[in-house]
Every structure is written in structure tokens, then in C-alpha cells.
Amino acid sequence: MEFFRPDSLDEALRLKTEHPEAVPVAGGTDTMVEMNFDLHRPSALIDLNGVRELESWSDEDDGRIRIGATLPYVRIINELGHRLPGLAQAARTVGSPQIRNRGSLGGNLVAASPAGDGHPPLLAAGAEVELASADGSRTVPVHEFYTGVKRSVKAANELVTGVIIPEKRGPQQFTKIGTRNAMVIAVCCFAIALDTTDRTVGTGIGSAAPTPRRAPEAEELLNTRLPWETRGELDEGLARHFGELVSAAASPIDDVRGTAAYRLHALATVARRTLRWAWKEYQCD
Numbered sequence: 001m002e003f004f005r006p007d008s009l010d011e012a013l014r015l016k017t018e019h020p021e022a023v024p025v026a027g028g029t030d031t032m033v034e035m036n037f038d039l040h041r042p043s044a045l046i047d048l049n050g051v052r053e054l055e056s057w058s059d060e061d062d063g064r065i066r067i068g069a070t071l072p073y074v075r076i077i078n079e080l081g082h083r084l085p086g087l088a089q090a091a092r093t094v095g096s097p098q099i100r101n102r103g104s105l106g107g108n109l110v111a112a113s114p115a116g117d118g119h120p121p122l123l124a125a126g127a128e129v130e131l132a133s134a135d136g137s138r139t140v141p142v143h144e145f146y147t148g149v150k151r152s153v154k155a156a157n158e159l160v161t162g163v164i165i166p167e168k169r170g171p172q173q174f175t176k177i178g179t180r181n182a183m184v185i186a187v188c189c190f191a192i193a194l195d196t197t198d199r200t201v202g203t204g205i206g207s208a209a210p211t212p213r214r215a216p217e218a219e220e221l222l223n224t225r226l227p228w229e230t231r232g233e234l235d236e237g238l239a240r241h242f243g244e245l246v247s248a249a250a251s252p253i254d255d256v257r258g259t260a261a262y263r264l265h266a267l268a269t270v271a272r273r274t275l276r277w278a279w280k281e282y283q284c285d
């Protein structure tokens with residue numbers, strides 16, 4: 001097995017063009033598990049940990065934040081938790097401290113597991129994924145990034161270089177259903193982001209469809225029906241209808257972690273609950 005350790009993005013992109021079959025490694029928390037279990041034995045690895053451009057975050061000119069692909073979860077939590085609370089809440093539920101010290105959003109995106117915890121808050125916030133190859137770079141809205149179970153629009157010669165995510169414009173919540181509180185793969189998970197300036201709502205569903213996805217009809221319901229102006233009490237019927245539309249947007253399967261029926265029920269519940277928490281926060285703001 002060949003092992004490459006580029007120390008610049010240009011070099012990493014050149015290597016990926018010359019060796020499209022080479023597997024990039026960021027935190028290695030997915031890659032190394034597969035190799036240790038002998039599920040995958042790549043002919044070459046490209047270790048991205050020497051590429052400084054990928055491991056930082058920065059403010060864009062338009063109020064969004066760019067998170068480098070290999071920035072570990074622990075830094076998202078510690079350095080960006082107050083500005084990207086939905087993403088930070090999801091990051092806090094990933095694995096254990098060891099996994100959060102190594103694991104990255106770039107790895108979560110490219111692994112594209114329907115159960116990945118990073119996806120729902122990125123969907124709810126309307127993030128974009130930044131991809132690059134030796135031929136140039138492009139950005140893709142995160143809801144167009146996933147194409148199937150563990151598949152994405154990323155081409156063989158491309159790397160994910162970062163994620164561009166709007167800074168919070170209102171309350172954000174994330175919740176995950178699992179068999180215990182830590183070190184658990186989601187049975188299902190859900191994120192909500194309120195934009196109290198534009199008076200719109202974003203949603204993200206995880207582990208309840210072949211890909212992470214939004215619930216557009218549920219978003220539209222809240223955009224038009226929430227009492228944005230008065231910050232009045234949240235109507236229980238509206239919250240219930242929202243939960244039903246979120247559940248209707250999912251298409252889960254039965255598997256070892258839960259049944260499809262349970263997932264649909266749980267999604268409706270967590271959607272209602274996270275909406276209540278977010279609305280209360282808006283009322284108290």
C-alpha cells in the first residue's frame with residue numbers, strides 16, 4: 001500500500017488526480033475501522049492531516065462561516081458552538097471524546113451514511129459543500145450532495161475542502177434517538193433552524209431515508225403559520241401537524257436499530273419537541 005502525506009492542498013489535489021483510487025484519510029474514524037475489519041484494502045492512502053488549508057475555519061464576507069474539511073468536531077464545539085449551535089449540538093453526540101478529537105465533517109459528508117449526525121444541521125442551516133480537484137473548485141448545496149446510501153456527487157478526482165454554513169439567525173436545535181445517550185448510531189435524528197430575520201424554518205432528517213433529507217412541506221407550513229410578529233404561544237395543533245409532515249417526508253426501513261414504524265413515530269415526536277424548544281427560545285430572546 002502506498003502512503004502519501006501532502007503538505008499543501010495543491011499537492012493533495014495533484015495526488016488525487018494522479019491516483020484517483022487513493023483513499024483520503026482525515027480523522028480515520030471511518031476509514032481505519034473499515035481497514036481493520038478488512039472490509040476495504042485500498043492500494044494507496046492520502047493522509048490529509050498535513051494540509052493546513054483544510055484544518056481551519058474562517059469568516060466569509062457574507063456572514064457565513066467556512067469550516068475546513070478536516071477540522072475536528074471538538075473544535076467546532078469549542079470554537080463555533082455559540083455561532084453554529086445546531087451543528088455543535090450534533091457534534092457533541094458524535095461517538096466519544098476520542099472520536100470527536102479526530103473525526104471531521106468532511107469525513108462525515110464523504111462517508112455519506114444516512115445515519116451521520118453532521119448532515120441534519122447542515123441541511124437545516126442551508127449549508128454548501130465545497131469540492132475541489134486539480135481542475136478547479138465548485139460548491140454544491142448540501143441537499144444536492146447526497147445521491148444514495150453512502151454515495152454523493154463527489155467525483156473520484158475531487159476532495160471535499162470545506163463546508164460553508166450560514167451563522168445562526170435564530171434558535172437551532174438537534175436531537176438524536178438512540179438506545180443510550182453516548183456512543184450510539186442514531187435510530188433517527190432531526191435538526192431545526194429558525195431564521196427569525198427572514199422568518200423561515202429549515203429542517204434536516206437523519207437515519208430515516210436512504211439519504212439525509214429536508215422536510216420542505218413541514219418548513220413551508222411553519223414559514224406561513226408561525227406567529228413570528230407577536231412571538232405568541234405555539235399552537236399545539238400546528239406543532240402536531242409539523243411533526244406529521246416531517247414524518248411524512250421520511251422513508252425509513254426496518255433494521256437492527258429500529259423499525260420503520262418506530263422511526264416515523266419518533267421523528268414526529270422529536271420534530272414537535274425541537275420546534276417547541278426553538279420557539280420558546282425565540283420568545284425569551
Ligand SMILES: Cc1cc2nc3c(=O)[nH]c(=O)nc-3n(C[C@H](O)[C@H](O)[C@H](O)COP(=O)(O)OP(=O)(O)OC[C@H]3O[C@@H](n4cnc5c(N)ncnc54)[C@H](O)[C@@H]3O)c2cc1C
Nearest residue numbers: 026027028029030031094095103104107108110116117160
Ligand atoms: C467508535 C465510533 C463511534 C462513532 N460515532 C459516530 C456518531 O455518533 N455519529 C456519526 O455521525 N458518526 C460516528 N462515527 C463515524 C465517524 O466518526 C464519522 O463519520 C466522522 O465524521 C468521520 O470523519 P473522519 O475525519 O474520521 O473521516 P475518515 O475516516 O478519515 O474518512 C471517512 C471517509 O471520507 C473520505 N474523506 C475524508 N475526508 C475527505 C476529504 N476531505 N475529501 C474527500 N474524501 C474524504 C475518506 O476517504 C473516507 O471514505 C463513529 C465512528 C467510530 C469508530
